[in-house]
Amino acid sequence: MTTRKSLDPLDLYDVGSLLSEEERMVRDSVARLVDERVLPVIRKHFEDHTFPRELVGELAALGLLGSSLDGYGCAGLNAVSYGLICQELERGDSGIRSFVSVQSSLCMYPIHAFGSEAQRQKYLPRMATGELIGCFGLTEPHGGSDPGNMKTHAKRKGGDWVLNGAKMWITNAPIADLAVVWAQAEDGIRGFIVERGTKGFEAPEIERKFSLRASSTGAIFLQDVVVPEENVSGE
């Protein structure tokens, strides 16, 4: 049995000693970023209800966007490292962690796992560098995040799809360049990649939040939005 010299009040189960050298390195470099770059500015962003967009490049430079994905400019770290990244970012502010986890797990991951090769090539490398920001639209104003109650629908029109509906409480929506939107099609729920600037797509900010004030949260309105077949999720 090993005994420890001192007890860390933030790690009573001594989980830190189980980490590999690489995991510790990841944790410590994110901790440094949080101490040096997030904590000095986050109070002001919380008070002003603004997202610190100036940090996106630095998060990307550390490999934190899509960190657990392989290829396409992503870091290919393991799941423990991703957990440590989120834990450290959350220590800085939940809004920063939300930005990274929505970009990585809710937007890049579905493109990586279910998208076509062309979609992966088109979006993932630029999302890993933070050049493109993504959001994920599941939750709706009336039925919350229960997919069984989804009213947003997609209808085929020639070779394209036409989307109508609304999403609510969507992290990153007001600043996103693309949205992975879930909609009810005739054969079940499908994922659609909708790019900012597409006619009929709007993503206004939800203002005066009590919490997560340094996170950009929005609604998504889809009115006769035409999405080409090549932007539909494979599965």
Ligand SMILES: Cc1cc2nc3c(=O)[nH]c(=O)nc-3n(C[C@H](O)[C@H](O)[C@H](O)COP(=O)(O)OP(=O)(O)OC[C@H]3O[C@@H](n4cnc5c(N)ncnc54)[C@H](O)[C@@H]3O)c2cc1C
């Ligand atoms: C700041 C913010 C950011 C968000 N970002 C996103 C995003 O990026 N993309 C997105 O799609 N969504 C997003 N959401 C939505 C979020 O995912 C949902 O609000 C959340 O999943 C809860 O779902 P709901 O609103 O449908 O609540 P519900 O699931 O309806 O739950 C409401 C309450 O009812 C309880 N409840 C639910 N069902 C039952 C049951 N059968 N029996 C007993 N109790 C029950 C729950 O425990 C909860 O307390 C965001 C929300 C917020 C506030």
